[in-house]
Amino acid sequence: xxxxxxxxxxxxxxxxxxxxxxxxxxxxxxxxxxxxxxxxxxxxxxxxxxxxxxxxxxxxxxxxxxxxxxxxxxxxxxx
Amino acid sequence: xxxxxxxxxxxxxxxxxxxxxxxxxxxxxxxxxxxxxxxxxxxxxxxxxxxxxxxxxxxxxxxxxxxxxxxxxxxxxxxxxxxxxxxxxxxxxxxxxxxxxxxxxxxxxxxxxxxxxxxxxxxxxxxxxxxxxxxxxxxxxxxxxxxxxxxxxxxxxxxxxxxxxxxxxxxxxxxxxxxxxxxxxxxxxxxxxxxxxxxxxxxxxxxxxxxxxxxxxxxxxxxxxxxxxxxxxxxxxxxxxxxxxxxxxxxxxxxxxxxxxxxxxxxxxxxxxxxxxxxxxxxxxxxxxxxxxxxxxxxxxxxxxxxxxxxxxxxxxxxxxxxxxxxxxxxxxxxxxxxxxxxxxxxxxxxxxxxxxxxxxxxxxxxxxxxxxxxxxxxxxxxxxxxxxxxxxxxxxxxxxxxxxxxxxxxxx
Numbered sequence: 001x002x003x004x005x006x007x008x009x010x011x012x013x014x015x016x017x018x019x020x021x022x023x024x025x026x027x028x029x030x031x032x033x034x035x036x037x038x039x040x041x042x043x044x045x046x047x048x049x050x051x052x053x054x055x056x057x058x059x060x061x062x063x064x065x066x067x068x069x070x071x072x073x074x075x076x077x078x079x
Numbered sequence: 080x081x082x083x084x085x086x087x088x089x090x091x092x093x094x095x096x097x098x099x100x101x102x103x104x105x106x107x108x109x110x111x112x113x114x115x116x117x118x119x120x121x122x123x124x125x126x127x128x129x130x131x132x133x134x135x136x137x138x139x140x141x142x143x144x145x146x147x148x149x150x151x152x153x154x155x156x157x158x159x160x161x162x163x164x165x166x167x168x169x170x171x172x173x174x175x176x177x178x179x180x181x182x183x184x185x186x187x188x189x190x191x192x193x194x195x196x197x198x199x200x201x202x203x204x205x206x207x208x209x210x211x212x213x214x215x216x217x218x219x220x221x222x223x224x225x226x227x228x229x230x231x232x233x234x235x236x237x238x239x240x241x242x243x244x245x246x247x248x249x250x251x252x253x254x255x256x257x258x259x260x261x262x263x264x265x266x267x268x269x270x271x272x273x274x275x276x277x278x279x280x281x282x283x284x285x286x287x288x289x290x291x292x293x294x295x296x297x298x299x300x301x302x303x304x305x306x307x308x309x310x311x312x313x314x315x316x317x318x319x320x321x322x323x324x325x326x327x328x329x330x331x332x333x334x335x336x337x338x339x340x341x342x343x344x345x346x347x348x349x350x351x352x353x354x355x356x357x358x359x360x361x362x363x364x365x366x367x368x369x370x371x372x373x374x375x376x377x378x379x380x381x382x383x384x385x386x387x388x389x390x391x392x393x394x395x396x397x398x399x400x401x402x403x404x405x406x407x408x409x410x411x412x413x414x415x416x417x418x419x420x421x422x423x424x425x426x427x428x429x430x431x432x433x434x435x436x437x438x439x440x441x442x443x444x445x446x447x448x449x450x451x452x453x454x455x456x457x458x459x460x461x462x463x464x465x466x467x468x469x470x471x472x473x474x475x476x477x478x479x480x481x482x483x484x485x486x487x488x489x490x491x492x
Contacts, residue, residue, distance in 0.1 A: 018146030042212040 005052070005071050012047045013067075016040055026068030034067075054078055087258050087339075088492065090332040091169025091320030092429050093161040093269075097313050097416055100137030101164055105416075105426075106433055109441050110465050114297035114415050116311050123277050129289035131299050132275050133313030133417025150213050151226055152191035157316035157422075158223035158271035159230045166231050169320035171265050174330045178234040182263035184253040185227050185271065185318075186239060186246030188421030188479065191218035192274040223271040223316070235263040241421075243479030244384070246270050247317065248424025251487055252341035254321045264326060269318035270425040283312065286351070288388055300418075301445035302385035302411030303392050303455050310386040313417030317425035319432070334492040336432040339373065339472065342366025346482030353391050357398025359484045364402040364476055367486035373472055375403045378488075380440050380473035382431045385411035386418050395476070396454035408468060409460045410434075414444035424477035428487055431475040435491050440466045 010024035017040045023033075030036040036044065045056045048070065054077040056064075064070050092102045097115025099105035108115075115133040124130045139156035140148040148156055162185070166172060171181070194217035198210050216222060221239035228237035236257070240249040247270025254268035283289045290309040292299040300311045327334055344366065346359035353360070368375065381399055385392050392411075399409060412430050419426055434440050446462040449455050476486040 016146075018144070039212040039216075046209060 002071055002075060005074050006067070008051055009048065009067065009070055012044055012051065016043045016047060024067055026066065026071060028067045029065055030067070048074065052078055085259055086324035086337060087255050087321055088324045088327050088337050089319050089335045089432055090322055090327050091165035091171070092335060092432065093164030093166070093168065094315065094317040094426055094429055095135060095137060095139055095157050095160045096315040096317070096419070096426060097133035097135060102429060109412060109415055109430065110439070112415070112442065112444055114444065115313065116296045116299055116417055118293055118296045127280060127284060129280065129284040129291050129309065130293045131290060131296050131311045133311055134275065135314055150217070152194040152217040152222060153273035154187055154191055154271045155217065155223050155226040157273055157314065158185055158227050158269065161269060161271070161316035161318040162227040162230055162267055165269070165318040165320050166267060170332060171320060176265050178232050180235050180264040181231065181233040182235040182257050182266045183224050183228040183231070183233045183237045184240065184250040184257070184266060184268045185224035186241060186250040186421050187220055187223050187271050188241070188243045188246050189272060189274040189279060190220035191222055192279055193276055194218045196276055196278055227267060231267060233267065242483035243481050244418070244420050244423055245477040245479035245483040245485045246421035246424065247426065248428065248475065248477035248485035248487055249343065249483070250425065251319065251338065251428055252343055252485055255338055255341050258321060258323055265320065265322045267318060267320055268425070269316060270422040271316035272420040272422045273314040274420070275312060275314055280312065290387060298445050300387045300414045302383065302387045302414050302443055303396065303449055303460055304446050305448045305450050307387045307389060307392065309388055310413065311417040313419040315419050315426065316422050317429050319425065319428065336435045336492055337490045338487065339490045340367045340371025340488040342370055342486045344484045346484065348482055350482070351480045353394040353478060355390065355394055357394040357401070359482060360395055360398035360476060360478055361402045363484035363486040364398060364474060367474065367488045368402070371472070371488040371490070373488060377472045378403050378407050378474055379468065379470040380431070380434055381407050381409045382427045382434070382473065382475045383409050383411045384423070384477050386413055391478070393450060393452040393455060395478070396452060396458055400454040400457050403474065405457045405459065407459065408440045408466060409458050410441050411443040411460070412441055414446070424475065424485060427477070428475045428489070431473045431489050435470050435473055435489055438468060438470055440468055442466070
């Protein structure tokens with residue numbers, strides 16, 4: 001389950017921000033390690049909402065710092 | 080400005096156009112008489128009175144990194160492609176000029192129309208939360224200038240003149256001023272446009288400004304011809320690198336031509352219709368000649384704005400005849416490129432520079448039967464074949480809806 005989410009998230013990161021799938025590992029920080037800027041984070045959040053059927057309110061988005069944070073958030077909130 | 084320190088030269092050229100993906104291929108196609116115009120075959124066009132367009136030969140997105148391209152409107156993509164070509168060719172990047180002394184002036188007529196209209200569709204269909212966070216930076220009219228500034232690392236100021244179809248020429252004039260006022264050591268100037276979409280097409284058609292010669296795409300853009308019936312919308316970008324002559328010489332740069340002077344006026348006549356005698360256009364040309372310290376007799380060639388509209392072309396012919404006279408070789412390259420709106424003045428300045436460098440004036444295509452207008456009849460408009468000649472100075476003029484008039488004078492290196 002977590003592996004599927006990680007793979008799906010990696011696809012989004014590659015499409016939106018050009019992150020190589022091998023780099024999209026749980027410990028990576030979006031901004032510090034993967035060079036994802038704030039506008040791209042918004043685009044990634046929208047793509048995650050569409051792909052995984054979860055809602056990410058703005059105040060929650062601010063707490064998602066790493067790939068692992070995103071995976072946990074999706075796991076917790078997926079219907 | 081006659082001191083050598085005030086002399087400004089052109090040391091880099093770049094373009095992506097309906098005739099080619101770079102300057103060399105565009106120029107070759109121009110001299111070969113090829114047309115960039117075709118008929119749109121998409122379903123949406125079928126109820127449109129004007130169905131012609133001059134599309135880019137090369138998709139700019141394919142020349143850029145994929146992620147970079149998706150964050151740039153097509154008008155920004157073409158700007159970056161043209162600017163990077165000009166920048167590479169100039170060699171400025173290897174010359175040690177400080178980024179703080181590099182400026183950009185890049186105009187557009189319409190801006191990020193494809194993004195604006197595309198994201199409006201997203202808004203209507205999917206709601207506000209699905210509108211891209213890149214919408215604003217992609218649609219803003221300073222977007223092409225800003226994207227170019229980032230691409231070449233310019234930190235000395237990034238500016239975006241917006242004066243409709245004079246924008247590209249106005250950018251060159253501003254660039255000249257920046258160098259003369261010593262606000263920068265190198266200025267990358269140009270114009271970009273990419274707005275082939277149903278709404279601009281419909282808007283221009285409603286103005287009755289576009290050619291409806293749908294069955295003969297390559298014959299539709301026919302400046303100064305009796306049977307002309309409007310312009311053909313084109314897309315693309317053109318860029319030039321400007322610097323002071325002494326600095327260019329010191330670093331051993333290749334100089335294509337000198338930018339000797341510029342003039343700009345407003346018609347003060349009507350929001351869109353040109354003054355019928357080209358009064359404001361003529362004043363712009365006269366001002367540019369004064370600025371360059373030249374007389375009408377010095378001007379051997381004019382690259383005309385001539386968009387192929389019934390009123391515009393005769394007004395311009397009057398302006399050229401009244402200010403320069405009847406001796407200069409006139410050409411209207413929109414007959415092959417279509418009308419690149421905010422990029423037109425920059426692209427035609429490149430053609431003017433190349434005419435001076437190569438001593439050849441491209442022909443005006445489709446000029447089978449020159450208009451009966453007295454000024455058109457009086458001018459020496461090059462047609463059928465390019466003409467080899469001896470040139471020392473040439474004018475490129477550009478006009479935009481809003482009554483904007485810009486004239487630029489280039490001389491041989």
